[in-house]
Amino acid sequence: MKALVFDKRLKLVLDYPAPDLKENEALIRVKYAGICATDLEIIKGYMGFKGVPGHEFSGVVEACEIPGLIGRRVTGEINLGCGRCAYCAGGMRNHCPQRSVLGILGKDGAFAEYLTLPIDNLHVLPDEISDEEGVFVEPLASAFEILSQIEIGRGTRVAVLGDGRLGILTAEVLSLSGCPLTAIGRHEEKLAILKARGIETAAGTEGLGSEFDIVVECTGRAEGLSTALKLVKPRGTVVLKTTVAERDGADLNRAVIDEVTIIGSRCGPFKPAIAALKERAVDVRMLVSRVFALEEGIEAFQYASQSGVLKALIKVE
Ligand SMILES: [Zn+2]
Numbered sequence: 512m513k514a515l516v517f518d519k520r521l522k523l524v525l526d527y528p529a530p531d532l533k534e535n536e537a538l539i540r541v542k543y544a545g546i547c548a549t550d551l552e553i554i555k556g557y558m559g560f561k562g563v564p565g566h567e568f569s570g571v572v573e574a575c576e577i578p579g580l581i582g583r584r585v586t587g588e589i590n591l592g593c594g595r596c597a598y599c600a601g602g603m604r605n606h607c608p609q610r611s612v613l614g615i616l617g618k619d620g621a622f623a624e625y626l627t628l629p630i631d632n633l634h635v636l637p638d639e640i641s642d643e644e645g646v647f648v649e650p651l652a653s654a655f656e657i658l659s660q661i662e663i664g665r666g667t668r669v670a671v672l673g674d675g676r677l678g679i680l681t682a683e684v685l686s687l688s689g690c691p692l693t694a695i696g697r698h699e700e701k702l703a704i705l706k707a708r709g710i711e712t713a714a715g716t717e718g719l720g721s722e723f724d725i726v727v728e729c730t731g732r733a734e735g736l737s738t739a740l741k742l743v744k745p746r747g748t749v750v751l752k753t754t755v756a757e758r759d760g761a762d763l764n765r766a767v768i769d770e771v772t773i774i775g776s777r778c779g780p781f782k783p784a785i786a787a788l789k790e791r792a793v794d795v796r797m798l799v800s801r802v803f804a805l806e807e808g809i810e811a812f813q814y815a816s817q818s819g820v821l822k823a824l825i826k827v828e
């Protein structure tokens with residue numbers, strides 16, 4: 512099969528072996544896959560990954576043990592647990608110490624004609640969600656994870672820091688709770704997307720003090736944590752979404768003195784993400800900057816790494 516393969520460098524391989532179908536897995540023909548910040552880190556060597564990257568996708572089930580699933584359009588959760596440990600038994604396969612992660616850790620991903628995933632990881636896409644929109648379920652689920660971790664009431668003042676792909680999705684999702692929300696970014700054209708959705712925005716942090724109950728850090732930059740600690744109120748909460756290869760030495764004395772709670776937040780629940788897309792509570796269509804063919808994958812990665820680009824999609828068929 513055709514695949515984008517990373518091994519020291521990213522290359523297009525025309526005769527990569529199609530994945531073997533294991534027990535309880537489905538073979539999925541990929542339709543669209545999205546390039547995210549993690550993929551851009553992976554091709555710089557993050558996680559020491561070798562193989563096919565890509566973890567945001569939509570596709571069609573070609574083979575599996577459940578006949579009713581064959582031919583259905585799906586997307587899938589990306590963590591594969593061992594199925595035997597206490598985390599897996601407790602429904603926390605995302606934290607299984609032996610896990611593999613689609614396109615990130617020990618498992619070939621979505622920038623290829625085919626991928627496999629356990630049937631349990633799959634979610635059928637309703638007709639209302641297009642193949643292109645289906646790619647956004649995984650990053651949107653990551654935004655919904657915040658709502659499963661902390662209480663956001665109508666009076667909670669929230670700041671979302673960062674106006675990249677995840678920042679925009681996070682601001683859209685948190686605004687559904689009706690809280691007073693400020694999206695803080697650096698790019699007028701990206702903030703304009705949120706403004707059009709009725710969300711208050713700020714270009715930079717100038718003039719903002721320690722005034723937010725919750726600050727969600729989605730900058731993708733090492734200095735994001737320091738900025739978040741400046742914006743959060745005493746006894747407030749900072750939610751960290753950014754993973755960076757190297758962290759700066761953020762002054763955590765602030766966290767001690769002001770008794771700030773810091774919460775890490777990663778992969779989230781797919782069901783509310785699919786419901787929000789289906790009901791058009793969240794709109795992701797304006798986030799697609801450009802669509803590339805799989806054969807143009809190298810160019811797509813170069814394009815996606817430019818600042819100002821929101822989401823580059825790869826169309827696999
Ligand atoms: Zn991602």
Ligand SMILES: [Zn+2]
Pocket residue numbers: 592593594595596597598599604607608609610
């Ligand atoms: Zn496990």
